[in-house]
Amino acid sequence: MTDKQNHFRFLCSFVFIYFFAQAMSVSLLTLWLRSTLQLSGAEAGVVFSANFIAAMCSQPIYGFVSDKVGMRKHILWAVATLCSLCGLFFVYLYAPLLKANLLLGATVGGAYLGVTFIAGSYAVESYVDRIGRRHGFEYSRVRLCGSLGFASAAMLTGRLYNINPGINFFIASGAGLLLLAMLALWRTGGGADQATSAAGKVRLADALGLLRDPKFWRFMVFILGVTNLYLVFDQQFPSYFASLFPTPQQGAAMFGYLNSAQIFIEAGGLFLAPLLVRRIGAKHGLLLAGAIMLLRIGGSSVAVGPLSISVLKMLHSLELPILVVSVFRYIAHHFDNRLASTLYMVGVSFGHSLGLAILSPLAGKSYDLLGFPATYLALAGLGALFLALSAWALEATPPEIKRLSSPSPLAKESNASVS
Secondary structure (H helix, E strand, O other): OOHHHHHHHHHHHHHHHHHHHHHHHHOOHHHHHHHHOOOOHHHHHHHHHHHHHHHHHHHHHHHHHHHHHOOOOHHHHHHHHHHHOHHHHHHHHHHHHHHHOHHHHHHHHHHHHHHHHHHHHHHHHHHHHHHHHHHOOOHHHHHHHHHHHHHHHHHHHHHHHHHOHHHHHHHHHHHHHHHHHHHHHOOOOOHHHHHHHHHOOOOHHHHHHHHHOHHHHHHHHHHHHHHHHHHHHHHOHHHHHHHOOOOHHHHHHHHHHHHHHHHHHHHHHHHHHHHHHHHHOHHHHHHHHHHHHHHHHHHHHHOOHHHHHHHHHOOHHHHHHHHHHHHHHHHHHHOOHHHHHHHHHHHHHHHHHHHHHHHHHHHHHHHHHHOHHHHHHHHHHHHHHHHHHHHHHOOOOOOOOOHHHOOOHHHHHHHHHHO
């Protein structure tokens, strides 16, 4: 088996199991907070805000370390170890703390969830992109396995939640233990030393230099103003969806089925999205994804009943593949590829966490005061404003029809350093 096949198959398996664990842990987090722990919308918003503040603090570190260690497995070891502790954490620490002291529980929970499943997921994706560009396979082909893993778990979460939410959390722990076993057996191969050598040239000054780059801040207009809104929308959407059914139990089960179906379709989209983005260019891909997500948010404000809201939810399976492929291609085209992980973790992941730390409690309060439909309409209006600004701010990115036939940016960089 070639190095390319070895890396591709391992990463597909790792990402499948990691996102399976993530779905078991957080896909019904809103229902767990509001139904099981009886938190209000505002209190749930505080919890989500704490999650993203903690993620925000860890993301620059994740990014810089990822660029320094290259293909070595440090990041994967850290994420897998934290994942294996999920059941014990949720059942014996997080829930009792939230009931006894909301702010303390939110702080401790934010540290765990932020590092493990929020910042952690971005770190895993960045690692996959690094290896994929070096060995010549598409990031999105691996990421679709993550969608399949998430969807597989989503098929079960609703029913298991109705039995006992703790079952979901301990299944996630089992997945984490499996990840640790896989890492112990996997060898990155001879390319790891070369990758690490090239990555070792990254200095802190190089990473900080991104903050002085106007292109970085133009990119952040889209990240902060558009993509953050769809993440805020998705946070408490399960609670709204479940409220449309006769009982919370039926709503939880139906959301699990809907989420699973959406993510299975999303996996197919991840397979096809590179073809579309190479044809239209990364900038237009970002704008197209933004337009679809605003249609989904705005449409949900006027949708009536479970059927129409379910149809709109399915738009996420078109929007996300285009978004993630466009983000990585935009970064590869406009920025120094030695800093790809730093830029992804600081620009995209940190930007998400910063925006969500601010918006989550505001949205939660708005849900309590104005209701879900009015809040969704406000989010869509704000997003439309920033999407228009993004059309001006984002740098032009030409189509890349023949991208796969040319050497990867990292490969060219390595060749240059050797010569």
